[in-house]
Amino acid sequence: MSDPRDSVDKSLGTSGPDRNPFPTRERRTGVSNADSRSQFWALYLTRFAEGFGFITLLTLLPTYINTLDPQATTVLGIGVSAGFIIGMYTTGFTLAQTVAVVPLAWAGDRFDKRRVLLAVLAAGAAVYALFPVVDSSASFVLIRGLQGVAVTGVSLMTLSLVGQVAETGTRADKIGKANAASFSASIVGSLSAGVIYDAVGFGPIFTVITVLMVLAWVVVWGVLDPDPTRTEGFPFTDLAVNRKIVSITAFRAQYAFAVTMVRTWVPIYAGTAMASGGLAVGATAVAVTVTVEKATNMVGQLFTGRLSDGYGRSLFVFAGGGAYGLVAVCIPFAPAIGTAFGADVTLPFLGTLPPAYLPLVAFSGLLGVADSFREPASMALFADEGTDEGGVASSFGIRELVWRPGSVAGPLVAGWLMVEVSMASVFHVGGAFAITGVLAFLAFLIRDHGRAALTTW
Structure with a gap:
């Protein structure tokens, strides 16, 4: 096989084993594992x-x-x-x-x-x-x-x-x-x-x-x-029109809104007063919602990067980004899920918790799992193209710049939605940004690779 x-x-x-990570010189010899x-x-x-x-x-x-x-x-x-x-x-x-x-x-x-x-x-x-x-x-x-x-x-x-x-x-x-x-x-x-x-x-x-x-x-x-x-010159110029980087940035520019809105508003949803649409849990309970997302993301990336190396990075970007959007859209259903399962409990250090809290923690963990599939694969695509073009730092620089508009404007959009529409709308709109982002990414891939869109690179 x-x-x-x-x-x-x-x-x-x-091929991977023969790839020279230092393109301007011959590969170093005698470097031990x-x-x-x-x-x-x-x-x-x-x-x-x-x-x-x-x-x-x-x-x-x-x-x-x-x-x-x-x-x-x-x-x-x-x-x-x-x-x-x-x-x-x-x-x-x-x-x-x-x-x-x-x-x-x-x-x-x-x-x-x-x-x-x-x-x-x-x-x-x-x-x-x-x-x-x-x-x-x-x-x-x-x-x-x-x-x-x-x-x-x-x-x-x-x-x-x-x-x-x-x-x-x-x-x-x-x-x-x-x-x-x-x-x-x-x-x-x-x-x-x-x-x-x-x-x-x-x-x-x-x-x-x-x-x-x-x-x-x-x-x-x-x-x-x-x-x-x-690298002589200004690598940003060539990398900005690189077809693969354009494809991934079409996703990343929208995904920045999704992650910034959803990741920021999960703890806000947990800790805000019920009159504002939140769950009104204590500071320690809010910290748990944040920590769970980071912990599942951390553990996941110990394995998902290796899998994306083997089975195609674009597939993992598409699946992870899409799953993040779907989980985000489901977060407002936490109260209904908690009520159905009788999830209102009292726990040591956390106190008495509303029915929506434990489902929210579970959704937060799933957000970390979904993002652990997307993140190393996305970063590796930028690293691949930057190394090929002799501008790996500039490639990661483009990655950072593309993220900035969403990371700045996302919280402003979410704040307006929370006050003028509803808390649930923040997660619905944030999740929609992730889903439209992966669909734009898929469209670029289909244009360039046809039916092999998600398995070519």
Whole structure:
């Protein structure tokens, strides 16, 4: 029986075992499996450190809002809307990320990605060391912006290096493991940040993050080989019209709305007052809904990347994205399902729970499972095309840029729907974005590959 990976590799123009991950030089010889594994583990550690810092700040945002008193912010003696200041706590981070994508991706392709990664890790360590001195909303927004640059740089370089070092037939597997490392950091960080803060305050939290970033820097410096690839010019130009990247971005641009709306509104649905359409459960119960989604996504990506390497990445993007949309559309039926099964219970630490809560947790877990099929396959497609064109960092940069409009506008759309229409409409519209996204992706594939649309690449 033939290996299903053969058809995938041939469709990309070369076979996996003979694929040169460093296209501008002959393939290195004498690199042991142990050395290769150590390089991947160095990159996985870096993903963990980056994810831990990101989720810790996200978890502590409400604490910063209470501590910094945004209502008291003034500019030149003129009061500024507290809502605007609170929005800037997140928007400043996102805007800095958006501005940083193109120059960082270009630098990664033009120079040694290892050196760029070391530079952004060092910058990240310095930024996290500055958070304990924050004493105003202005300083917090500024440092959050610098954090956005560091997070973007670390994410782009680690994913680019994982995709570049891995063989074609193993890229989704390695990227899935790198993502699993980031998700594990999200789980540990979100569960521990509040506990550490309540016990010892802000300072020790950022000491832990800074130490993690420094440790990642030391390991990358000591273990990771220099990157010999160099790309002249501006790879974004060619990659922006690459047919495969156009196909996947047709999906990703719409899917960004789906994920941002649904992932953000699951905890809002759980914790919001019943008068606003929510379930009004406590903070710990809300955290469980978030953690379950991350945990199933993390565990799934340990296996789904390898499967998509073998059976076709476009199939996994289509199936995972479509399943995400279907699960999202079903979330508003949680109360009816819970009532039918008598799911109103009282649990230790969580308290008395409404009938809809346990079905909501189950749906949240299914969202993680669905996305675990889509994410490593999607990332591997960008890695494949970027490596073929000599611009893997730029390829991931395009991936980031395509996500930005949906990630910014999605919550605004969801907020309007929640207030003006209903809580259920948020999930119906979010799920619809995922479904229309996979249908657009399928249409592009059928145009290019006909009946073999979902099995060609």
